[in-house]
Amino acid sequence: MIGSPITPQGVIERKRGIGKVEVEVKNMQSDKDREEDMDRLSDLPDFVLLHIMKFMSMKHAVQTCVLSKRWKELWKRLTNLALHSSDFADLAHFSKFLSWVLSNRDSSISLHSLDLRRKGCIDHELLDMIMGYAVSHDVQQLAIEVNLNVKFGFKLHPSIFSCKSLTFLKLSIWAVPWMTELPSSLPLPALKSLHLEHVTLTAGEGDCAEPFSTCHVLNTLVLDRCNLHHGAKFLCICNSNLSSLTIGSTTQETPYKFVLSTPNLRSLSVMRDPIHQLSACDLSFLEQVNIDVEAYFNAHFQRTHLALISLLQVLADYVKTMILSSSTLKILNGLSTSGSMITQIPCFVQLKSLKLKMKSSSSISDEGVSRIVEYLLKKCPLAKVDVINCRE
Structure with missing residues (x-):
């Protein structure tokens, strides 16, 4: 039997039918792929999922509890808590969330x-409450960057300064109107890295503060915008294990003196407005010094001159690699154009490498830079000089 003739309309309808089937097949395949993807994620062991969640903020990590029964309790086993207020509209919601998470x-x-x-x-x-919780759960790394509205004499949770599990501690606490006081001694036996900002260091007896001598394995210390308690005139950094030290500026008008007893110090960085004086007994192992200072106000310019020269004189016999910023070179150039004052700039007898970090906006001439370099390398003319162009 001969079938009906195939018309153009029939061909179109048949193609449409085939297309519909293909779309349905593709949809089925997409659903299957999604199911397989979900299965693959669910098949991962808990420690892998927890590792992935470690890179989320705490708010997003908690939100994974709605994904499935598998995820409902998983966030509660996180060992890395990132508690950032930027994820919340206001302090009230942030505070409520923090209390809920810890509970x-x-x-x-x-x-x-x-x-x-x-x-x-x-x-x-x-x-x-947060610090107490951290200490009671044997925290190893603790970073606190907050502002506080407190009364004079406020002190942080005392247990944090005798925590035996801490290996890393960062405290950047700006308290209004008073800076937060730290105890005179920090008995932290496992601490390897300490970063202090906007805090007040206190002296035990007399006029010398010496808070770091009980941190026996401390390797890295950063001090920025730290003050000494009233009456203290010296900050003694006494630590035989310390390898890296960074010193920033201070917010107090009366400068205090740094006394270094750090025989294994290998790296020293001095930043911003160096109004402190520095003395050291022995820096035989010092390899690298990074100086990036600037006189922010004209009234500080002479003081910055004197502090910078004093610092260079302490370091001249030891440092092998020195990094100077363009703002530091500008201050030194001011000395070199002041006649006899250039003789105060010491010569570096062991210098092997001098690196100049130049910004395009620096207002020091090439002639000025050459004059400073020539004087610094007077006793080590074979030292390598590198110029590094930096972004603003």
Whole structure:
């Protein structure tokens, strides 16, 4: 039997039918692929999922609990807590979230790290609660960057300064109107890295503060915008293990003196406005010095001159590699154009490498730079000189 003739309309309808089937097949394949993807994610062991969640903010990590039953309790076992206020509309929501997280997290699991950041002010009771929780759960790495609205004499949770598990501690605490006081001694036996900013260091007896001698394995120390308590005139950094030291500026008008007893110091960085004087007994192992200073106000210019010259004189017999910023060179150039004052710039007898970090906006001439370099290398003319052009 001969079938009906195939018309153009029939061909179109048949193609449409085939296309519909193909679309359905593709949709089925897409659904299957999605199911397989979900299965593959679910098949991952817990420690892998927890490792992935470590790179999320705490807010996003908690939100994974709605994905499935598998994820509902998983966040409670996190050992790295990133508590950042930028994820919340205001302080009230942030505070409520912090309290909820600490109350619902699995308290049987120790903490590896806790990172608290809040640009605006937070309540000191909340900060105390977080620090107490961290210490009670054997935290290893603790970073606190907050502003506090407190009364004079406020002191942080004392247990944080005798925590035996801490290997890394960063405290950047701007307290209004008073800076937060630290105890005169920091008995932190496992601490390897310490970063202090906007805090007041206190002296035990007399006029000398010496808070770091009980940190027996301390390797890295950063001090920025730190003050000494009233009456203290010296900050003694006494630590035989310390290898890297960074010194920033201070917010107090009366400068204090740094006394270094750090026989194994290998790297020293001095930043911003160096109004402090520095003395050291022995820097035989010092390899690298990075100086990036600037006189922010005309009234500080002479003081910065004197502090910079004093620093270079202490370092001249030891340093092998020196890095100078263009703003530092500008200050030295001011000395070199002042006649006899250039003789105060010391010669570096062991210098092997001099690196100049130049910004395009620096207002020092090539002639001025050459004059400074020539004087610094007077006793080591074979030292290598590198010019590094830096972005603003």
